[in-house]
Amino acid sequence: MQVTETLKDGLKRGYEITLTASELDAKVMEKLAEAQPQVEMKGFRKGKVPMALLKKQFGARVMGEAMQESIDGAMSDHFKETGDRPALQPEVKMTNEDWKEGDDVVVSLNYEALPEIPETDLSGITLEKMVVKADDASVDEALGNLAASAQDFADKPEGEAAESGDQVVMDFVGKIDGEPFEGGAAEDYPLVLGSNSFIPGFEDQLIGAKADTEVAATVSFPEDYQAPHLAGKEAVFDCTIKAVKAPKAAEIDDELAKKFGADDLAALKSQIAERLEAEYASASRAVMKRNLLDRLDELVSFELPPTLVDAEAKQIAHQLWHDEHKDVEGHDHPEIEPTDEHVKLGERRVRLGLFLAELGQKNSIEVTDAEMTQAVMAQARQYPGQERQFFEFIQQNQQMQQQLRAPIFEDKVVDYVFELATVTEKEVSKDELQKAVEALDDED
Incomplete structure (x- = not known):
């Protein structure tokens, strides 16, 4: 195996690695010898197949593997000897692309080496x-944010309409073509308007609703709705509004602390x-x-x-x-x-x-x-x-x-x-x- 330097410019390095035909053949024979004890072939006992026959039968298959191992070994030895550490994956290319069995293998190796890092006295920093x-x-501000996140809802004054962010408590029944459908009804359901937890368009139709009134909300289920029997269909929800409540921050007290595990x-x-x-x-x-x-x-x-x-x-x-x-x-x-x-x-x-x-x-x-x-x-x-x-x-x-x-x-x-x-x-x-x-x- 011969390694010849072809480029040394700053951190750029180039080498030509030559693996002679005899070296490659010896590597092939070595690999065949390793496999021989396990090889079975018609007319021969296990492990007794002649090397010449093994080479004829399996030589071409082993050739590529032997070539790769030899080049990898040469590269590994090169980096150990030079101390070079490639900055990125080296470029390895076979230069004699018309190679045929019996020829030497010539490979170019190109890379950028990592630089020598100088010793630096860090004690003076x-x-x-x-x-x-x-x-x-700051603690009080954080407490206020916690209280807001743990908000409750309190009844709005009688006659006040629901706004986005308010909570409405209601009974509702959903109908398609005038017939109630399974899973479309609930009682005393608390819904925060603007939470987008219902079908698109449903919550918007409850804005302005007042307690002790009824609202009919007409919506269309999305085409990709999870329940196939409802997907794409229009439904009417008859809603009885029982209460309209406004958000209220939680009291900052021991009860709030317990909600957060203190x-x-x-x-x-x-x-x-x-x-x-x-x-x-x-x-x-x-x-x-x-x-x-x-x-x-x-x-x-x-x-x-x-x-x-x-x-x-x-x-x-x-x-x-x-x-x-x-x-x-x-x-x-x-x-x-x-x-x-x-x-x-x-x-x-x-x-x-x-x-x-x-x-x-x-x-x-x-x-x-x-x-x-x-x-x-x-x-x-x-x-x-x-x-x-x-x-x-x-x-x-x-x-x-x-x-x-x-x-x-x-x-x-x-x-x-x-x-x-x-x-x-x-x-x-x-x-x-x-x-x-x-x-x-x-x-x-």
């Missing part, structure tokens, strides 16, 4: 951590304060992480693989285009050409990504199985009722696993750098933290 305490006003109002306030401070801490960490990445971007410099930068710039341009054209859901649109700004941002992301990956590897930072399981569970909650299928999908999809693992790994490396850096705390208001978070979005 200084960072500021914004600290926000959950004040009484022993009393004081315990609920304490839980809210803890949750708010956890949210503030998460936002503060995001700000500090951005400041760290900005600092690393200034400190770290090395040559970048052009293909990685180009791919990242195109991805950024594509994503930003979709952000501006939210009406376009698919990818049936003109090719998006990256601007200089996209390329600059792509260079930053590639540089920081490679640096953090190298730092994590050198310091044995890994994503544990427990952390991956937790991440998968968090994603699975977005698919209620299909959690099992989601788990199986993730288990069978290496790319999805990597997409889940990458941000966890990055955050663990960032935490490692936080420990090395000098971090000072600064107590700020909620509004100051909010402005800092909004600034992050403006810079993206």
Whole structure:
């Protein structure tokens, strides 16, 4: 096996690998010898088929496998010897396409090598951590939101009409061609107008209704309605309105606290304060992480693989285009050409990504199985009722696993750098933290 360098330009590498015909033939014979003890053929006992006959019968079939294994082995040896790590999947191509048995095999190997990442002293980095305490006003605001979400309904003054957001309590009977149909009747049914929980158009016809009155609502069942015998048919619902109620926020008291799993109002306030401070801490960490990445971007410099930068710039341009054209859901649109700004941002992301990956590897930072399981569970909650299928999908999809693992790994490396850096705390208001978070979005 002969490996000859054909290109060395920056991080671009090119090699020609020659596998001689004799080497390939020896590999084929080796594989046939491995299989010989298990081969049965008419006229021969198991394992006693002559090698010449085996080669005639199975040589062509084994040839491709032997060729692939030899080239893979040569590439593996090459990367071990040179220490090169390809930035992306190497391009491997057979150059003598008119190859026939008895010829040498010549393969070109081209790739971009990952750069050497310089050692960087991180102990001199200084960072500021914004600290926000959950004040009484913030806790009271959150309590008010909880009370609103736990709203009740109270009778409106006699004679007042129902509005969107009100609740009507009614008896109703649905009829098609004057005949009641199964499942089309209920008594004392509470319906919030505007909730869209009934057939389209039904709730709109109850707006303006008053207690102790009757309303006939005419609707058409959708063509794709789940009950085939009702799909596409017109129905009339005779409704007797028993009460019209307006929404009323729940009282902020111990009873409200119990609805949310707390022993009393004081315990609920304490839980809210803890949750708010956890949210503030998460936002503060995001700000500090951005400041760290900005600092690393200034400190770290090395040559970048052009293909990685180009791919990242195109991805950024594509994503930003979709952000501006939210009406376009698919990818049936003109090719998006990256601007200089996209390329600059792509260079930053590639540089920081490679640096953090190298730092994590050198310091044995890994994503544990427990952390991956937790991440998968968090994603699975977005698919209620299909959690099992989601788990199986993730288990069978290496790319999805990597997409889940990458941000966890990055955050663990960032935490490692936080420990090395000098971090000072600064107590700020909620509004100051909010402005800092909004600034992050403006810079993206």
